[in-house]
Amino acid sequence: MKKYIITTFCVCFLLMNCDKNSTKEIQEKSNYVAENYTKKEVAIAMRDGVKLHTTIYSPKDTSKEYPIIMQRTPYSSRPYGAGMKTRIGPNVHLMKQGNIIVYQDVRGRWMSEGVYDNMRAYIPNKKENESDEVSDTYDTIDWLVKNVANNNGNVGTWGISYPGHYATVSTIDAHPALKAASPQACIGDFFFDDFHHNGAFLLSYFRAISLFGTYKDTPTDSAWYSFPKMNSQDQYQFFLDKGPLKNLNEYFQYDKLDVNSTASKDKIDDFFWKEIVEHPNYDSVWQSKGIIQHMDKVPSSVATMIVGGWFDAEDLYGPLETYKGIEKNGKENYNTMVFGPWDHGKWARNTVKNTVGNYYFGDSISLKFQSEIETKFFNHFLKGKGDKNSGLPEAYVFDSGKKEWKSYDSWPPKNVVKEVGYLRGNQKLQVVNKNTEFKHKIEPIKFISDIKRPVPYSEDIKTVFTPRKYMTDDQRFAARRPDVLVFETDVLTEDYTLAGDILAKLKVATTGTAADWIVKVIDVHPSDIAEDNEGLQDHLKMSNYHLMVRSEVLRGRFRNSFSTPEPFTPNKKTDVNIKLQDVFHTFKKGHKLQIQVQSTWFPLIDLNPQTYVANIYKADENDFKTQTHTVFTDSSIEFSVLK
Secondary structure, three states, rough: OOOOOOOOOOOOOHHHHHHHOOHHHHHHHHOHHHHHHEEEEEEOOOOOOEEEEEEEEEEEEOOOOOEEEEEEEEEOOOOOOOOOOOOOOOOOOHHOOOOOEEEEEOOOOOOOOOOOOOOOOOOOOOOOOOOOHHHHHHHHHHHHHHHHOOOOEEEEEEOOOHHHHHHHHHHHOOOOOOEEEOOOOOOOOHHHHHHEEOEEEOHHHHHHHHHHHHOOOOOOOOOOOOOOOOOOOOHHHHHHHHHHHHHHHHHOOOOOOOOHHHHHHOOOHHHHHHHHHHOOOOOOOHHHHHHHHHHOOOOOOOEEEEEEEOOOOOOOHHHHHHHHHHHHHHHOOOEEEEEOOOOOOOHHHHOOOOEEOOEEEOOOOOHHHHHHHHHHHHHHOOOOOOOOOOOOOEEEEEOOOEEEEEEEEOOOOOEEEEEEEEEHHHHHHEEEEEEOOOOOOOOOEEEEOOOOOOOOOOOOOOOOOOOOOOHHHHHHHHHHOOOOOOEEEEOOOOOOOEEEEEEEEEEEEEEOOOOEEEEEEEEEEEOOOOOOOOOOOOOOOOOEEEEEEEEEEEEEOOOOOOOOOOOOOOOOEEEEEEEEEEEEEEEEOOOEEEEEOOOEEOOOOOOOOOOOOOOOOOHHHHHHEEEEEEEEEEOOEEEEEOO
């Protein structure tokens, strides 16, 4: 495979320093950091002797002391050497108000020593000189507070996406100097975030594999990985033509064997792709890498503010489960959440107009978060009193239907009740109170899942590095396919607000022995709605826009256990429960609430062979079969409804 040098690219977030929409003030004064900060690069030794490259930006005004705000990253703390970043810290306000800003390349990445491991497992009871990311963070903070001049002894951490994961890591068995942490779009578990969703492989992330799985064991200031070249602008057709997942192995063979040799077809040099292929189930490998199960190790001395986007395609599970995990285990902890109408990391950008894909949510939403929430959080705990009276709400959440912020003292809000929507014949969704006894004739609704014509996740003809836009895409293209089942309410006569998680309780059958199940929650807009959304693609209209509010997949083999997969019995009615992540969305009067159910979602996720095999990553072409699936009308969707 041809190697080529590229600049570092964060799979989960376009680096803020490269934001073309930075505020006019920063554009005009891109040398602000150079004029007001000094830069120092150091190699900090960890307890096992491995040295981690660390860059420290300190205010030139040395007449006072400052807190330290640190980000640990696998995406490089560049520029190395004499060059300086043009923007530092979580936002421009914290940069200009004066803080010591630190960036560190994590173990095995870029200029740091050691060997990298994706989501390196936490070691609860370490032996002498035994290290993990928790100890690396502790050792780094310990060195910083003892060696960086003019620091006030208080440390904060932050990060978005993978750096957000490392911010979460910082809170576990935390150093006493760590007073505040803001994990943002933080990865929680790689079996449910980013590369997998409930056991299904996110095929659309294929090009990002090499970023994490190309081996190196020496420091470097240049990229040592390359991204696969698809030589196509049509990802749907590209992956359909490639066939089974094992045919992608060739893209992860960095030391090519003879192309005609049998061994070369199964050879894998990329350690992350190999890990994915060899561990198709939620086994001890993935379980050990998860961080969510360790939220009981977050001491009350660390204040946390978890940030996420309701339309984050990459890391929605992580921040929600991180917040809930700390809430469950840390009754004395200061722990808050902020969720806005953002895709991945958009709250850190300085754009005035806030859109996700085609859908416009309002102006200055991210700017307000940075100035009124994020800055206030860090200042209170790093420069102020540091008590629980921060002046910020427990849950600061954006209603993506009404397009307005709301504050609550808990999440979900206390005045939430459970209601159930039954999937009925004639495309009807009938919603009743959960405790209402509801009887109706149970009917089977069948559809053919054609392995050669899977349902696309987007109608766009394109290739992407990681998909984002689809999270708000107009879903009417899918609703008009025969292999997508549609159920919707009548036109709503009053507002209907969902606030919390959603549980799909499907009753299904298949002529095969394997199937995936996808559920989507859709806000169908009125036909006579104003056409005032300037960002729409040319072929779309707001009239009858089918806004995807939430969606999720479950690989059917994992319906009872993610660790122990099992086949379906052909034609046997079977329960399949799918948990959809939290929403905060008002379906306004005049709109309709729609549910879509389907079995393919391509190439967002890989194709299920629809015949059971032990390992889908090793399935053969002849394992893939078209099947007929059935959804029964005693299937239901359990909603969390705000009253």
